[in-house]
Amino acid sequence: MDFSYRLLSWYHKNGRSLPWRDTEDAYHIWVSEIILQQTRVDQGIHYYYRFIDAFPDVYSLSAATEDQVLRLWQGLGYYSRARNLHKAAREIAGKHGGILPGNSKDLEKLSGIGPYTAAAIASMAFKEVVPALDSNVYRVLSRLFAVSEAIDTVKGRKIFNDLSRDLISHDDPGGFNQAMMDFGSLVCKPANPDCMSCIFRLECLAYKRNAISRFPVRHPKKVPVKRYFVYAVLEEVSETGEQYFFVQKRTRQDIWKHMHEFPLLEKKENPIENTEAIEAWLTSLCGNKKAYTICGSPLYLKHQLTHQTIHAYFIRVRIHAVSGKKLQESYMRTTAETFDKLAKPRLIERFLDCCF
DNA sequence: AACGCGGGGCT
DNA sequence: AGCCCAGCGTT
Numbered sequence: 272m273d274f275s276y277r278l279l280s281w282y283h284k285n286g287r288s289l290p291w292r293d294t295e296d297a298y299h300i301w302v303s304e305i306i307l308q309q310t311r312v313d314q315g316i317h318y319y320y321r322f323i324d325a326f327p328d329v330y331s332l333s334a335a336t337e338d339q340v341l342r343l344w345q346g347l348g349y350y351s352r353a354r355n356l357h358k359a360a361r362e363i364a365g366k367h368g369g370i371l372p373g374n375s376k377d378l379e380k381l382s383g384i385g386p387y388t389a390a391a392i393a394s395m396a397f398k399e400v401v402p403a404l405d406s407n408v409y410r411v412l413s414r415l416f417a418v419s420e421a422i423d424t425v426k427g428r429k430i431f432n433d434l435s436r437d438l439i440s441h442d443d444p445g446g447f448n449q450a451m452m453d454f455g456s457l458v459c460k461p462a463n464p465d466c467m468s469c470i471f472r473l474e475c476l477a478y479k480r481n482a483i484s485r486f487p488v489r490h491p492k493k494v495p496v497k498r499y500f501v502y503a504v505l506e507e508v509s510e511t512g513e514q515y516f517f518v519q520k521r522t523r524q525d526i527w528k529h530m531h532e533f534p535l536l537e538k539k540e541n542p543i544e545n546t547e548a549i550e551a552w553l554t555s556l557c558g559n560k561k562a563y564t565i566c567g568s569p570l571y572l573k574h575q576l577t578h579q580t581i582h583a584y585f586i587r588v589r590i591h592a593v594s595g596k597k598l599q600e601s602y603m604r605t606t607a608e609t610f611d612k613l614a615k616p617r618l619i620e621r622f623l624d625c626c627f
Numbered sequence: 628a629a630c631g632c633g634g635g636g637c638t
Numbered sequence: 639a640g641c642c643c644a645g646c647g648t649t
Binding site for chain 1: 630633638
Binding site: 304305307308309310312314352383384385386387388391405406407448449452462492577 | 640642644
């Protein structure tokens with residue numbers, strides 16, 4: 272089969288030049304692969320430079336705190352990637368002498384490394400002949416062979432796995448995998464693919480059937496759920512003139528785990544008209560009605576996630592004198608400077624951009 | 628197998 | 639407004 276030869280020829284002429292290519296350092300490749308999970312290259316590349324700069328090797332990453340790693344990941348989303356990367360780095364530093372496992376099966380045992388990432392690292396860093404199936408590859412193959420099985424089922428995955436195993440280059444598996452991904456993102460794009468410059472156009476079954484847009488097949492997605500957040504932005508100015516905020520770290524199995532935010536009241540329905548309930552909440556936070564003053568009217572921000580629509584209201588509150596017990600026990604009192612260094616979700620960053 | 632997990636670009 | 643992106647872990 273000359274598929275891989277033709278693909279690699281295309282790749283050597285048209286492939287992208289990226290900082291994690293042309294390196295033997297498995298750690299660098301690993302970091303790039305984690306950053307690029309469900310993330311476009313354009314979006315992730317800046318984070319890659321900053322991450323490698325801050326943590327140039329496994330040991331520097333393992334020596335960092337989770338908070339430091341999350342702060343660097345801030346704004347990129349899917350924060351479990353950062354937590355798992357950090358966790359795995361500590362495991363490698365502790366149990367593997369700082370060396371990444373040298374094959375895909377052992378790589379897959381590490382936190383945050385699944386079938387795709389294991390195959391990507393093993394093929395690129397260790398020349399293991401194993402196909403890395405990401406959504407680019409699913410798209411390219413589903414169109415080439417008009418695969419009508421959905422890509423997000425076990426049955427479908429097996430079909431694509433088998434196809435790739437037949438096609439993959441044994442001389443340059445890493446190049447093959449990267450070539451497939453570049454081809455998918457540069458030519459066989461999700462929308463408006465560039466079929467006219469496609470080297471496989473004449474063999475492409477989807478193109479022949481004039482059915483490009485029907486591939487790949489995937490299961491329909493769920494509609495986003497609505498959530499209503501009311502944040503109390505509690506500001507206290509001490510006698511020395513220092514400004515303090517009250518913040519908390521999210522710990523639940525939910526969005527933004529281990530990221531920081533303001534005291535939060537969440538409702539299923541829009542609560543903003545119910546001023547009594549909100550004031551009761553603020554009072555319980557601050558101890559009594561005289562302990563605080565609401566500044567102005569709430570600021571509303573809509574925040575769209577892939578699977579949730581968050582309607583957020585920020586209420587700025589000035590705290591006088593002594594704070595309530597609940598505030599002391601459940602929340603951290605931080606200076607503006609310290610707060611700045613904490614990892615925060617985009618929504619909180621957006622609010623800060625508006626008001627501070 | 629189904630679900631939850633971000634943020635941003637493209638159409 | 640909806641779809642998609644160098645997927646993975648949990649339930």
